[in-house]
Structures are given as structure tokens and as C-alpha cells.
Amino acid sequence: MTGIDTVIDTVVERAAAAGTKWRATPAAERATILEGVADALLKHLDELWPVADAETHLGEVRLRGEVGRTASQFRLFAEVLRDGGSAEAVIDHADPGATPPRPDVRRMNHPVGVVAVFAASNFPFAFSVAGGDTVSALAAGCAVVVKAHEGHPETSDLTASVVRQALPDPDLLGLVHGFDAGGPLVRHPLVSAVGFTGSLAGGTAIKGLIDQRPDPIPFYGELGSVNPVIVLPSADAAAVAAGFAASLTLGVGQFCTNPGLIFVPEGPDGDRSGFEGAIGDAVAATTGGRMLTAKIHDGYLRAVDRLSGRAGVARLATGAAGTAADAVTPQVFSVSLEAFADGLPELGEECFGPTAIVVKYRNLSDLPAVLRRLPGSLTATVHAAAQVGGQGAGQVGVQGADQVGGQGAGPEEAADIVPVLERLAGRLIWNGWPTGVAVTWAMHHGGPWPASTAPAHTSVGAAAIRRWLTPVAYQDWPEAFLPPELRDDNPLGVPQRVDGHLRT
């Protein structure tokens, strides 16, 4: 074995040993420990953010907020464990009179084993060593080995030491560094599943390594997204332009939910009045900044260069660079719907950074066919007249295409588009912006490839725990060996489905 192989072997074997005890720790105890991690992160906030700022240039406000979000994620999963629903306990009693006779069968979820996590560049806390993959895997009862992102190694080390203080065994959270660590980590026989947040190229490479295993294991990759925004004719141009420019340039555009495509009605005679002009003016007034790493910086410049040379694509506006060293400028381009369609699939690819394409359509009815050709996305957003946002807006049936009255105001404008978006993206947003992902029970952060390698699963929110769980069914099993979640007297009070009936 080479040096890095030996290191990985040691870290994974220690994690597996620690994981054997952790998986046998009752869920309620795991919940208390996760809350202890949340406390530890907040206690060390003043030490954590400056180290991350030096490595990522993301600034105090953002980084303090991100540590808070990271701690909140630990609290959410403590709540998930106390609820008990993630065990998915199901009990079918025996039916000796059935044809054929039915045995007693009981099923619940168990931890999958050691989870390898690849940290992301753009969230040094919330999608890194103590991020959503790590906390959901720990909650599931798995040990974790994180491959630190090269962009913030010191932040990674410091975070790991803070988290380990609150864990019953520091080996539950392994940490390895360096590009070369990725291969041996995903190939290790004791690693049972892999989580990844990063680029399509990086995710594809890891998938290739996993597929070479004698036992290809589950791979949950979130590979980024172009996040189309569809602006309906009834929307307010000034509000859309301001909101879009802010979402586009937040964090120097370095979010997997960054809005990279915005479809707007074309102004009269194709001129720059209306949406296109307002968006150009708003982006021209923005300021860029320094990107996370030199690699990301160079990739952004190359992507913008490629865009500006494409047929039918015009530069619409460029923001200011700002005063930071190596700062990049926000840039938007515009293109007709026809030229955009001709430029697919390339024009539908994500450009990581503060750039987007404004796609101008003449007829709303032309949009569905083009939207169907977009790659899978984490989000899709609709903007319409402000008063129809929120709950309880109207009574339009979503299947009633014949009720659509063309380009009038109101939600009915979107009737032909909504079914297309439901198949395109994992999260649909009305009159909002895709950046900002709430960490809640209902959140879904996923979508068809390349948004995710496993579109049935999410990397954010309570359901993220499911990626690290595998069911075990027990047939005519002695009560002595049944997990408490599956006993008839339900000593832990978890939700159980008994003979087909869900009981909370």
C-alpha cells in the first residue's frame, strides 16, 4: 500500500470500530449528542469564522450565519431522532389463515455503515466537515470519514476538533486531506455509501471510482444546477430585476442554487425596455468579488468567455469587480428563445459564478417545449404578479390547460409550465429566489441528473437521513432480538405502521 492508502485504511478502520458502538446507541442518546455538537460549534464560533474567512474570503456575516445554520442542522436531526419516524417501523402480524400462510414480518431502518463525505468548496461549514451529509449520517447511526475540501483545510481541521469534543468517540468523525485521498476512500471495503457536493466533473469522477468497486455502493452526489427562473408577463420588472441581481451575485454567485437562466418576455420590437433592460441595469449596478479558489476563478472566466462567443448570445451587462484582490465581475448575457434552443445542451450547462443568461420569449406557449429540454435542476422558479404569491391565491386546476387565458395576469398564466417544472426540478419557488435553502422537514434539495445522482433523495432537510439507512425485515424473529422500535408494546413510542395502519 502507498502512504495515502495506509492513512485511509487506518482512519476508516477506526471509524468502523467506533461506528459499531454508535449504531447500537439508542436514538435518543444520539439526539442528545448531536445537540452537544451544536452547542460546541456555537461555543467556538469566534474561533471558527476567522479561520474560514482567511481561506474562503466569504466574510464575517456570512460565515457566522453559516456556523449558525450548521448548528441548526444538528438540532434538526436531534428532533428527527426523537420523533422516531425515520426508523420507518412496520409490523405485519402473522396470518396463518392466509393462502399461503403469512409469517410475522417486521421492518425498520438500520445505519448503512461507514459513510464517506466529500466536502464542498462553497460552504466551509454547512456542506463540509460538520455539514448536512455528516450530521445526517451521524444521526442515522453511521460513522463518517470526511475528505476535506482543498479550499479550506485549516477550517476543516478546526471544525473536526470542535465536533469531536462532543462525540463519545473521536474516531466517529474521520478526516482526510488531499486530492489523492478520494480514490482510496471510496474504494475502501468498509465504506458503505458516499456523499458528495460539488461539480459535475468531480461527481462523475467519483461515480466512476465507485462503479469499479467489486460491490458498487450507493453514491449520493449533488452536482450543481442551472436553476431556471421563468418570469411571466404579469410580473413586475423592477422587482424581478432587483431580486435577480441580488440572488445572482450573493456569495459571488458561488451557490449550487444560483439562478443561471432567466426566461423573460421580450419587450416591444425586441428593444431593451421591460424585463431585459431592467435586469441589465440591475446587474450593471452589482459588485463581484474574490472567488473561493484559483481553480473556481479560472473556471468562471473560461465559462464566461465561452458564453460570449456563442451564436446569438449578446453581452447584456457587466457589474463592477470591486476592490478585492483577483475579484471577478458579474456578467449577464441575453439570447432569443430560438437561439437558446439551438444552443442546447451547452447553453443549459451550469456556469459556477455570478453569470446568467437572459432568454427572451415572445409567446409563453413556446416555453414548455424548451423547458423540457433543460437538464435536471435543483430548483425552478416562477415569477408572476406579486398579489398571487403565497397560499390561498386562486382556484385554477393544474390540469386545466383549456382554462388558460393566454398571457393575462394571475397564476393561470403558469398552468402549462407547472407540470413541466415538476419533472425538471426538485424544488419549485413562487415569486422568490432559489438561493437560500431552508433546513426543515419538507425541504428537498435534489432533482434529476445532474442536479443529483439519486433523484429520490435529498441532501438538505430531515429526509437527508434516509440516504444512510437500509431496511432490515425480521421474519418470525424472537422478541429477545427485536429492536425496541419493532416491539408490539412500542416502548420508545415511535410511529409504527401496524397491519397496514399508520399509528403516531
Add this chain to the structure above:
Amino acid sequence: MTGIDTVIDTVVERAAAAGTKWRATPAAERATILEGVADALLKHLDELWPVADAETHLGEVRLRGEVGRTASQFRLFAEVLRDGGSAEAVIDHADPGATPPRPDVRRMNHPVGVVAVFAASNFPFAFSVAGGDTVSALAAGCAVVVKAHEGHPETSDLTASVVRQALPDPDLLGLVHGFDAGGPLVRHPLVSAVGFTGSLAGGTAIKGLIDQRPDPIPFYGELGSVNPVIVLPSADAAAVAAGFAASLTLGVGQFCTNPGLIFVPEGPDGDRSGFEGAIGDAVAATTGGRMLTAKIHDGYLRAVDRLSGRAGVARLATGAAGTAADAVTPQVFSVSLEAFADGLPELGEECFGPTAIVVKYRNLSDLPAVLRRLPGSLTATVHAAAQVGGQGAGQVGVQGADQVGGQGAGPEEAADIVPVLERLAGRLIWNGWPTGVAVTWAMHHGGPWPASTAPAHTSVGAAAIRRWLTPVAYQDWPEAFLPPELRDDNPLGVPQRVDGHLRT
């Protein structure tokens, strides 16, 4: 395009068009239609089984039973749809006072799109055109295109015509034939997920094709299993031997749950008294039969040949061939635990057919280390003193290894083995046999590779529907466009998780 490409293209496009209406059909209506399919299958039972018998040689009793099981699966999924829990509706109301403010987010499952299903050789009904993959996908709201198994093409055609009579659109169930159809089917851009039941080699090939797609889609393959049986010293040798021989030879051993390994205590001085002798006698008294296809027949003979030549492996017993044309004989081999361990991984591979290896152990404490080296399995079975089977047997804590009293009678004998089995197999059976998979809410038919390509999922039972569903989250979405499952007034009465609390 070649001829087969054109055929596949037409069938998939028609399925996709039919699927667009089907996904918009309310779940309660889909339930009624599934019940109509169950009725149609039973109505045509007298026509269905003889066609299948001519192609598979499985006999009237088995095939009538299998059509019944197939109809039951349609009824179970009608029940699943009426329950509504598979929608997994989650509602988080907005919290404008949170930091940062939380939007209203609601999530539920939607159908993934057109599902390609590869039918199995060994269940011409229950895992074929109208099998578990098809019914769970139809229940999810997906259109299905089945690649018929070459072993029963006429059964496939007849089944499809019966099912289509009960569907609102015959194009919802496409059917294609021939080995060459598989590639274009899994490569088709409108196919969104693939289900497969078959061999490790076949599944690996399909996985390779899917991985070459520009958008690798989910692959749910059940690739077979060696299904270890662990016989504890307290078990009754005569009962174990009789049950094992029956399970081994059921359906000429052609089940993915066939018990291919049985670990038994070695008799005094290694002689043939006790378990080994009883198993040899029981298998010698069995009769084989004709296998499903010539390919399976040849594969069985090759596998048995390979086994008989391996170091330390002795032929223990051979059953009778019986009178059927091309009938094969059941065969069992025996080997010491040490020689078995030396022969891994090859000795842990599945041999499809009525053959198994009897592995003799001297000390129960030697077993866990060897069991940990076995490949993932659909099932693992424990046999112990008969009186401790079933529910309510004892009070032994599963984590209490220090409470284990060695090889005495009672469930405590299994204390060190149970945690190993929980990581080895998807279904654990006590004092029973793995053949026979109940179609119920709690069933799990899956396991680590190669039992399954997706160990979090099952291909049998109510949870099988989840493979064909993908979540969509709606953020601040107008009520006019919200699916009824996500409305606050819950008009369909589905289980909802509201602000973290599960409500049934």
C-alpha cells in the same frame, strides 16, 4: 436508427404520452384501476397458466398460485394508494420570525417518469410483465415498458393483453422482446428509471449501459443471493434437514431466495452423525427436475462441476433427477469452516439451482468472522431450538455479548451472530426458510450488493413503490397549483407531517 431502435422508440414514446395522463390521474382512481387488473388476471387464470407451463415447466399448482400472488400484488398497491402514505406529504408553514426567515415549504412524491422493467426468468407472472416492478411503477403513476424474458415470450404477450384490457390506455404497458431490445430501452432519453430481477452478470451489464447515458438514471436491480442459513447447536437436526431439503429443491432451486449455504455444528469426531448426516440423507431423498431454460440448465451444471473440484469441498449427497426431460439432480457439498473461509469469495457466490454447501463449524464463536466476509444477501436464516421461535420468547438484550452463555439452548446462542446478520442481509428469518416472500407492508426484499444495486430499496412489498417516486418541494407556492395532498385542508385525508408532527 436500426429496426429495434425504431421499435423501442415508438413503444417508449407512446408509453410516455400515456404516462402524462396517468400521472395526473388521482391516486384513488389509479387504485380502482389496479384492482381491475387483479380481477382481469384471475378471470383469465385458466388461459394464463397453461401457456406459462409450456414455456417454463413450473406446473399447474405453482403457476396458478403465482397468478394469484400477482393479482394480490395489484390489490396491495391499490391499498397503498388509498392509504396515501406513499405520497409522503410534508408541510412546513412559513416562519417569518426565524433567522433567516423561513418560507412555506411543502413536499410530496411524484412519479419518476417512464420505467423500464426487465422481467425475470423464474417467475413468469409475479416478477414479469405484470410483476412487482410493473405494479409498483403503475401505482406510482408511471408508465412501464417491459423487456420480456426470452424464457416465456408467449406468456408475456398474453399477460400484457390481459393487463391492458383493464388499463385506461394500453400504451401504459409497453412490451418489447429480444436480447437486443435491452440496450436501446435503457438508453432511451424518455426512460427515467430501470427495474431488473436476474443474474449478477445481467444486472452488471445493464448497470454498465445505464452508466453510459449522458444522464445516468436510477437502477434498481435484484441480482440474486446465496442466502446463508445458520443452524445453532440447539436446533433439531431432523427438522432442519427436512425443511432445508424442501426449500433447496422447491421449484428446482430456481429462486433468488434459495438457501445456498448452511452452517451446521460438526458432529462428534467429524463423522456423519448429526446435522451433516441428516441433511445428506434428506437431500438424497429429493427429486430434481427440468430447469427453466437451456442457459440456466447449463449454468447449473457448470457451477456444480466447479464446486466439486474445489479444495476441501466434498460431495455430500445427490438427489434423483426424476423423469422430466433434461432433468437435473439436487446436489449438496460439505466443507469445513476453515476450508470455506479459504475458498472465499468464490465459495460465497450464488449457484442458481438446487445446490448448496454445508459448512461445518466446531465453535459457534468462529462464525461471526466468516459471516462478515460473505457477500450481501437477500436473506439470512437462523435455526435454534424450536420452542424459542416466534414472538415473546425471551429477554436477552441484543447488545449484551457478555450475557451469552456459549452454546447452550435458547436464543442467547445467537447473540453474537444477530448483529452480523443485520448488516449482511435484508431479511432475517428465525426457524423458517427463505423461499417464499410475503407480499406485505413490512416486507423487505433487498440487501447489500450483489443482493441489490440499491440497498435502501425493496422490490417486494408496499415500499417497492418508493423506487419510482421522486420528491418535489413547493416553496411559497400558490394553492391553486398545489397538489391536494399538500393543502392545509387535506381533502384526500392522506397522512401529512405538518410542522414536524406526523398526522394520520
